[in-house]
Amino acid sequence: MKALFITLLCLAGSLHASDLQISTFQVDATPPLGSSLCNGGVKPAQEIVTPLTARGVVLLGAGKPIVLCAIDWVGIANESHDAFRAALAAAADTPVERVSVHTLHQHDAPGSDLATEALLAEHGLAGVFSNPEFDREVMKRLAAAVKPSLAKAQKFTHIGLGSGKVEGVASNRRILGANGRVALMRLSSSKSAEAQTSPEGTIDPLVRLISFWDGDKPVVALTYYATHPQSYYGQGFVNWDFVGGARELREKALPGVACVHFDGAGGNVAAGKYNDGGVDKRPLLAQRLANGMKLAWESQKKKPITAEDVQWAVKPVTLPVRDTLVEADLMAKLKDTTQKQAERIRAARDLNFLQRTRGGHQIPLSCLTLGQAKVLHMPGELFVEYQLAAQQMRPDDFIAMAAYGDYGPGYIGTEIAYGQGGYETGIVSRVGPQVEKVLMDGMRKLLSTAP
Numbered sequence: 126m127k128a129l130f131i132t133l134l135c136l137a138g139s140l141h142a143s144d145l146q147i148s149t150f151q152v153d154a155t156p157p158l159g160s161s162l163c164n165g166g167v168k169p170a171q172e173i174v175t176p177l178t179a180r181g182v183v184l185l186g187a188g189k190p191i192v193l194c195a196i197d198w199v200g201i202a203n204e205s206h207d208a209f210r211a212a213l214a215a216a217a218d219t220p221v222e223r224v225s226v227h228t229l230h231q232h233d234a235p236g237s238d239l240a241t242e243a244l245l246a247e248h249g250l251a252g253v254f255s256n257p258e259f260d261r262e263v264m265k266r267l268a269a270a271v272k273p274s275l276a277k278a279q280k281f282t283h284i285g286l287g288s289g290k291v292e293g294v295a296s297n298r299r300i301l302g303a304n305g306r307v308a309l310m311r312l313s314s315s316k317s318a319e320a321q322t323s324p325e326g327t328i329d330p331l332v333r334l335i336s337f338w339d340g341d342k343p344v345v346a347l348t349y350y351a352t353h354p355q356s357y358y359g360q361g362f363v364n365w366d367f368v369g370g371a372r373e374l375r376e377k378a379l380p381g382v383a384c385v386h387f388d389g390a391g392g393n394v395a396a397g398k399y400n401d402g403g404v405d406k407r408p409l410l411a412q413r414l415a416n417g418m419k420l421a422w423e424s425q426k427k428k429p430i431t432a433e434d435v436q437w438a439v440k441p442v443t444l445p446v447r448d449t450l451v452e453a454d455l456m457a458k459l460k461d462t463t464q465k466q467a468e469r470i471r472a473a474r475d476l477n478f479l480q481r482t483r484g485g486h487q488i489p490l491s492c493l494t495l496g497q498a499k500v501l502h503m504p505g506e507l508f509v510e511y512q513l514a515a516q517q518m519r520p521d522d523f524i525a526m527a528a529y530g531d532y533g534p535g536y537i538g539t540e541i542a543y544g545q546g547g548y549e550t551g552i553v554s555r556v557g558p559q560v561e562k563v564l565m566d567g568m569r570k571l572l573s574t575a576p
Contacts, residue, residue, distance in 0.1 A: 144186055145432055147337050147345055148278035149383040151180035152266040154196055155363060156235045160256040162361065163199050164236040165470050171361030175369060177234055179267055180385050182345055183217050184493075185278050187435035190219040191493065193347075193502075193527075194267070195387050197365045198228045198235055200532030202474075203481055205237040205260060212264040216271035222439050225491055225502040228529045229388050231366045232358040235259070236532070241477045245470065248459055254470050279344050283427045284495050285336035286523045289420025294413050295352040295391075296398035297326025297509075299547050307547035313355035313395040314402035321398055328352075328394050329512050332414065333525040334421035335498055336382075343382045346375065348418055349500070349525040351389030351509050356400055356407035367396075370411030375418050387527035392506035392536050393549060428496055436494040440567045441487035444504075444534050445559040450479045471553075478533045478555045488531050490564070492571035498523040501568060505534040505556075506549070508542065511564060518572050537564070 154177045160170045181194035192213045214221040237260040245254050300323050302308030311320040332350040354368040372386045400406045458472040493500040501515055507528040516524045538550035543558035
C-alpha cells in the first residue's frame with residue numbers, strides 16, 4: 126500500500142510538472158527626450174504622446190521555455206537583436222534559439238543597432254542614429270521583468286484560434302504601371318487621388334488571434350496583422366501609433382487578458398489608400414484594426430492543448446547581400462563629411478550588414494507550433510507575399526506570421542519585385558532577389574517539420 130501511495134504521488138507530480146503555463150511581462154520602452162527616432166530619419170524625441178512598451182510571453186512546460194517579445198520600436202537589428210535575445214534567454218533560463226524578438230515598426234519610436242551606432246560614433250556621428258545607453262537599459266528592464274514573471278505563470282489548458290477581416294486600413298504600397306514596373310509609391314499617407322482610388326492591391330486583410338485559456342478563463346491574446354503602422358509621424362512626438370491604439374482598445378475590452386500584438390509581413394503594405402495624414406486618421410485606423418481584432422476574438426474556436434502539441438523549430442539562413450553594396454564605396458561615403466548625414470547613416474547600416482553577413486552570420490527563422498496553429502517568426506520588412514505563401518504551404522492549418530525580427534536586412538522583397546523598381550527593392554533593400562528562394566525554402570522546411 127505504501128509503495129502504491131508513493132507511486133501515485135510521483136504520478137501526480139509528473140502530471141503537474143507537465144502542465145502548460147504562460148507568463149507575461151511588460152516594461153516601459155519610452156526613450157528619453159532628445160533621443161533619436163526612426164534611426165535618425167525624423168526629428169528627435171520632443172514630447173511623449175503615448176508611452177512605448179516592450180511586452181511578451183514565456184511558454185513553459187514544453188521543453189525549455191519559449192520567449193516571444195514585441196516592442197514598440199522601429200527596428201532592432203544585427204548585434205542589438207542578438208543582445209536583446211540573449212538578455213531574455215538568460216532571464217528565462219533557456220537557449221537563445223528559443224527566443225524571438227520583434228518590433229511593431231512605429232516611426233515615432235527609436236531603433237537599435239549597437240554595432241552601427243559604434244561605427245557612426247567612430248566617424249563623429251554618435252547619438253544621431255540611436256541611444257545605445259537606453260537600449261541596454263531596456264534590455265535590463267526586460268530581463269528584470271521576465272525572471273520574476275516565471276513564478277507567476279498561469280496554467281493554460283486550451284488555445285483559441287480566430288481571424289477577423291480588417292476594413293479600410295491596409296493597401297499595397299506599390300502600384301504597378303502597364304510596363305510591370307512601379308508607377309506610384311503609395312506610402313503610409315497620401316493626399317494623391319490616384320493613390321486613394323487605386324485598388325488595395327495585394328494584402329492580407331485578416332488579423333489573426335491566438336488566445337490562451339485556463340479552462341473558461343482567458344489569460345493572453347496574441348494578434349498578428351500585416352501593415353506599416355504609421356498614420357502621421359516625424360515631428361518628434363513619441364507614440365505607439367494606430368497599432369498601439371488598437372491594442373489598447375482591446376486591452377480595455379478584455380480586462381485581465383494580456384494583449385500582445387505582432388506586425389506581420391507588412392513591408393510593402395501601408396494605410397496610404399485610407400490615410401491622408403490628418404490627425405483624425407490615427408484614432409480612426411486604430412478603431413478599424415480593433416474592430417478586426419474583436420471579430421477575431423468573437424470568431425475564435427477553443428481547443429484543448431497539451432505539452433505534446435507545443436513544438437519549436439529553428440532554421441538559420443544566410444541571406445544574399447545585394448550586389449550593389451560595395452564595401453569600399455560604403456566606407457568612403459561614411460567617411461565623407463560633405464555627404465548628407467542621412468546618407469552617411471545609411472552607409473554605416475549597409476556596411477555593418479554586409480560585413481556581418483560575409484563574416485558568416487546567419488539569421489534564424491523559427492516556427493512555434495500550437496496544435497493546428499503555426500506561427501512563423503521572420504526577419505526584416507518582409508513583403509506580404511511571404512505571409513500569403515506560408516498560408517498556402519499549409520492551407521488546412523492556422524498560419525500566422527510575425528515579421529520585423531532581425532531588422533538588419535531592411536526590406537525583403539520577392540524575386541520579381543527587384544526588377545520592378547520602387548523604393549523598397551529599387552533603392553534600400555540590403556538583400557538581393559535570391560532571397561526569395563532562401564526564405565521560401567526555410568519556411569517550407571519549418572512548416573514541413575510541424576505535425
